[in-house]
Amino acid sequence: MLMRGSIDPMRVTPVPDAIELLKTRRSVKPREMTGPGPSPAELETILTIGARVPDHGKLAPWRFIIFEGDGRQRAGEVIAKVFARKNPGAPAADVETERKRLTDAPLVIGIVSFTKPHPKVPAFEQELSAGASAMNIVTAATALGYGACWLTGWFSFDRDVLDGLGLKPDEKLAGLVHIGTPTKPSEDRPRPFLSEIVTRF
Numbered sequence: 001m002l003m004r005g006s007i008d009p010m011r012v013t014p015v016p017d018a019i020e021l022l023k024t025r026r027s028v029k030p031r032e033m034t035g036p037g038p039s040p041a042e043l044e045t046i047l048t049i050g051a052r053v054p055d056h057g058k059l060a061p062w063r064f065i066i067f068e069g070d071g072r073q074r075a076g077e078v079i080a081k082v083f084a085r086k087n088p089g090a091p092a093a094d095v096e097t098e099r100k101r102l103t104d105a106p107l108v109i110g111i112v113s114f115t116k117p118h119p120k121v122p123a124f125e126q127e128l129s130a131g132a133s134a135m136n137i138v139t140a141a142t143a144l145g146y147g148a149c150w151l152t153g154w155f156s157f158d159r160d161v162l163d164g165l166g167l168k169p170d171e172k173l174a175g176l177v178h179i180g181t182p183t184k185p186s187e188d189r190p191r192p193f194l195s196e197i198v199t200r201f
């Protein structure tokens with residue numbers, strides 16, 4: 001029998017703060033972010049947590065691209081160039097908007113997903129693991145006190161943009177997680193009622 005206050009080696013220690021974080025977390029829009037972004041040590045923590053996700057078959061079917069400093073502008077150039085080429089009549093202001101896709105937050109992490117044929121692990125499971133990585137990155141950044149937002153957009157599915165960002169032909173972008181210091185409290189959104197999404201078998 002366990003004595004009061006002793007540690008049960010079969011149980012994971014409850015972390016009430018983690019529950020509170022998960023119950024209240026919400027995204028912060030990149031345009032409502034400023035610097036500073038995470039320090040190098042914090043970034044390493046975020047990436048380590050991003051790589052600690054359920055991953056059937058230990059395939060690690062994801063990798064991360066860091067956009068910081070002028071890397072964010074260079075990525076924006078890639079996006080704007082492809083946009084201008086594919087939308088020749090687009091107003092200059094729209095091209096400029098594309099150029100600024102990554103420049104609001106001081107740090108943007110791209111989550112790249114790639115699947116390999118596997119006898120037991122379908123591609124869908126491997127892609128879900130990349131989604132779990134993205135979500136862990138959002139949660140870790142939030143737990144460190146930063147705002148975070150997982151975004152995609154047309155360019156995340158455009159092969160020419162992905163090539164320009166250095167993705168291989170068999171790689172997809174699961175999204176960009178923008179991370180920075182919130183400039184104002186973020187508004188929450190309505191959440192689904194459990195009564196509408198939960199059934200009991």
Ligand SMILES: Cc1cc2nc3c(=O)[nH]c(=O)nc-3n(C[C@H](O)[C@H](O)[C@H](O)COP(=O)(O)O)c2cc1C
Binds near residue numbers: 149
């Ligand atoms: C794969 C994926 C892509 C998303 N892309 C966008 C996007 O391009 N634009 C957007 O406004 N929200 C996008 N979202 C939604 C936001 O990440 C976020 O979930 C939402 O703004 C607020 O939800 P939250 O407060 O629970 O994080 C995306 C979500 C996911 C999972």
